[in-house]
Amino acid sequence: MFSQLIINGISSGSLYALVALAMVIIYKASEVPNFAQGEMATLSVFVAWHFVNAQFLPFYQAVAAALLFAFAVGVLFEFTVLRRAEKPSILELIVMTLGLQMFIYGIIGWKWGAEQKTFSLPIAEDSVVQLGPVVIGWLNIITIVTSLLCVLLLYLFFTHTKLGTAMRAVQMNSTAARINGIRVHRIMSLTWGLSAVIGTIAGILFAPVSPLDPQLMWDPLLKGFAAGVLGGMTSPFGAVLGGYILGIIENLFGAYISLEFKSVVAFALIVLVLWFKPSGLFSRHYERKV
Amino acid sequence: MDMKRHYYEDIQIFQKPVHVFWFVILLIGLVILPLVTRNYTMSLVNFIAINVIVTLGLNLLVGYTGQISLGHAGFVAIGAYATVLLMQHLGLNFFPALVLAGFVAAGFGFLLGLPALRLEGPYLAIATLGFGMAVTQIIGRSTFFGGRMGLKVPKINIAGITLSSDKELYIVIISITVLMAFAMRNLTRSRVGRALIAIRESDIAAETLGVNLAWYKTLSFAVSAFYAGVAGGLLAIIFGYINPSIFDFVMSILFLAMVVVGGAGAILGSILGGIVVTFLDLKLNAVTSMPLIGDLLREISTRWMSVSGLPNFRSVLFGILLILFVVFEPHGLYGIWLRIKKYWKTWPF
Numbered sequence: 001m002f003s004q005l006i007i008n009g010i011s012s013g014s015l016y017a018l019v020a021l022a023m024v025i026i027y028k029a030s031e032v033p034n035f036a037q038g039e040m041a042t043l044s045v046f047v048a049w050h051f052v053n054a055q056f057l058p059f060y061q062a063v064a065a066a067l068l069f070a071f072a073v074g075v076l077f078e079f080t081v082l083r084r085a086e087k088p089s090i091l092e093l094i095v096m097t098l099g100l101q102m103f104i105y106g107i108i109g110w111k112w113g114a115e116q117k118t119f120s121l122p123i124a125e126d127s128v129v130q131l132g133p134v135v136i137g138w139l140n141i142i143t144i145v146t147s148l149l150c151v152l153l154l155y156l157f158f159t160h161t162k163l164g165t166a167m168r169a170v171q172m173n174s175t176a177a178r179i180n181g182i183r184v185h186r187i188m189s190l191t192w193g194l195s196a197v198i199g200t201i202a203g204i205l206f207a208p209v210s211p212l213d214p215q216l217m218w219d220p221l222l223k224g225f226a227a228g229v230l231g232g233m234t235s236p237f238g239a240v241l242g243g244y245i246l247g248i249i250e251n252l253f254g255a256y257i258s259l260e261f262k263s264v265v266a267f268a269l270i271v272l273v274l275w276f277k278p279s280g281l282f283s284r285h286y287e288r289k290v
Numbered sequence: 291m292d293m294k295r296h297y298y299e300d301i302q303i304f305q306k307p308v309h310v311f312w313f314v315i316l317l318i319g320l321v322i323l324p325l326v327t328r329n330y331t332m333s334l335v336n337f338i339a340i341n342v343i344v345t346l347g348l349n350l351l352v353g354y355t356g357q358i359s360l361g362h363a364g365f366v367a368i369g370a371y372a373t374v375l376l377m378q379h380l381g382l383n384f385f386p387a388l389v390l391a392g393f394v395a396a397g398f399g400f401l402l403g404l405p406a407l408r409l410e411g412p413y414l415a416i417a418t419l420g421f422g423m424a425v426t427q428i429i430g431r432s433t434f435f436g437g438r439m440g441l442k443v444p445k446i447n448i449a450g451i452t453l454s455s456d457k458e459l460y461i462v463i464i465s466i467t468v469l470m471a472f473a474m475r476n477l478t479r480s481r482v483g484r485a486l487i488a489i490r491e492s493d494i495a496a497e498t499l500g501v502n503l504a505w506y507k508t509l510s511f512a513v514s515a516f517y518a519g520v521a522g523g524l525l526a527i528i529f530g531y532i533n534p535s536i537f538d539f540v541m542s543i544l545f546l547a548m549v550v551v552g553g554a555g556a557i558l559g560s561i562l563g564g565i566v567v568t569f570l571d572l573k574l575n576a577v578t579s580m581p582l583i584g585d586l587l588r589e590i591s592t593r594w595m596s597v598s599g600l601p602n603f604r605s606v607l608f609g610i611l612l613i614l615f616v617v618f619e620p621h622g623l624y625g626i627w628l629r630i631k632k633y634w635k636t637w638p639f
Contacts, residue, residue, distance in 0.1 A: 103606055106603060113598045
């Protein structure tokens with residue numbers, strides 16, 4: 001029972017980890033929590049659904065097209081909106097992402113209507129693997145493995161490639177990065193694109209267990225926020241760990257204490273963490289200057 | 291512009307006699323309005339006036355103090371439910387219930403303001419977002435609040451007269467709105483208002499100048515919530531029926547849109563934003579019946595989108611509006627108004 005709950009927790013936690021990771025990458029670069037993250041991912045999942053069900057593409061091509069589309073949306077938003085604003089304050093940045101969120105939400109509803117659709121991976125839904133006392137669905141295995149793979153690839157990308165290093169440089173200090181010859185705006189665009197792709201991967205993994213409608217990513221987005229805050233919004237490592245911790249705690253709470261208030265756990269955790277350690281569990285705290 | 295010779299000239303409510311003149315004209319216009327319009331128009335005006343109240347309060351928080359709230363619909367919900375429950379269970383009259391409901395909302399605003407002392411920018415946005423969602427969740431799960439089905443609002447009764455038509459409600463609502471706008475103008479020009487502006491510009495610098503951050507930040511939250519609470523009570527009256535799904539996240543964003551479109555940090559901006567955004571919102575509900583635009587949208591819908599999803603055009607437009615205003619006109623409609631004024635004042639030059 002207990003190990004079963006842990007496994008389920010890790011499975012939902014890996015989704016939260018991906019969303020939190022996407023959020024943290026943008027937060028570090030632009031200092032804004034991207035409220036449109038969920039809608040960007042939902043739109044891309046709908047595009048994948050459209051390719052499968054209306055254009056009759058094979059699943060993998062449709063997913064590849066959706067990921068490309070997500071990348072384009074991220075880059076385009078940075079290029080057309082964020083870059084045009086003159087020295088936006090944090091408030092203005094937040095309002096811009098909220099505007100994008102409403103815009104995409106409206107577009108999805110306008111194009112595909114409100115009725116629910118189903119989007120599933122090309123595997124048998126109920127096939128399971130028996131590991132001693134624990135039963136794991138194939139979907140969970142795929143989710144866990146994919147997210148681990150993503151985290152590993154991102155780690156290698158950020159530490160071992162020129163582009164990844166440039167992104168880290170921009171995140172640390174964009175002025176210094178520019179002085180050193182890095183095109184900050186271009187890197188920023190690519191960062192937004194990368195984040196949208198990660199969010200979309202989470203969306204595609206989440207879509208099979210949830211009805212596909214414009215609100216698909218609401219819940220994962222909020223949990224991703226919680227995970228990000230838990231780990232400290234400035235630490236990718238912390239965000240991933242925060243995601244897993246949140247998933248496990250949530251599942252244990254749902255099983256042993258109250259199933260009804262399972263969805264509130266995330267917010268209770270945020271409040272507790274912010275109360276005692278405002279900068280999150282795994283990030284260093286910097287004192288601001290005037 | 292004109293030279294100011296004394297500090298108090300800068301903080302007067304009416305800086306010039308001409309302002310008094312226009313204010314009197316406005317009041318006369320508000321009095322005449324119900325005499326010349328139909329009942330349906332009055333219901334729109336009531337709704338707009340209520341949104342102006344919320345915008346005034348939210349603008350104090352966002353525009354003057356520089357904090358952010360994505361959960362203001364939560365305060366409106368608290369105000370609405372408190373008004374109805376106080377009238378039903380304690381048998382209070384409408385006005386005491388409304389004022390008490392405002393204070394209940396202010397209490398919650400104070401509580402939300404406490405963590406806000408330690409949070410800033412993005413974290414605060416997430417915390418307030420969570421607050422707004424938690425309020426509707428709790429209301430929806432509790433039978434005392436009528437659960438998802440909601441509550442029926444009793445008819446209100448003032449001095450023996452039962453208010454039923456929109457014109458009668460208008461008298462109550464518009465006088466409260468004018469009163470609250472006036473109070474807000476008064477607050478922002480006072481010592482408190484200047485302290486809040488100092489916090490917006492730089493909270494650490496404000497603290498070194500002797501502004502008590504803890505007191506003023508929570509005060510700003512409480513006052514803002516008070517406005518939202520009073521507006522919630524009025525909203526309950528004109529809806530006649532309330533349930534938690536009215537006060538959703540989209541409502542909170544619409545309030546934020548009113549502040550941004552109108553102009554952050556300006557009373558006139560709140561009023562303009564409240565009027566314009568609410569009016570657009572109401573018009574967009576029936577967008578297909580509008581001439582020209584309706585046909586165009588239907589054409590686009592059948593060709594590329596779907597006709598059944600056309601009501602979502604509202605979100606699309608508001609999203610674009612938010613982005614455009616932040617990018618091109620961060621001071622909102624008030625900024626445009628200021629520029630026009632300046633242009634004509636210095637005209638031939």
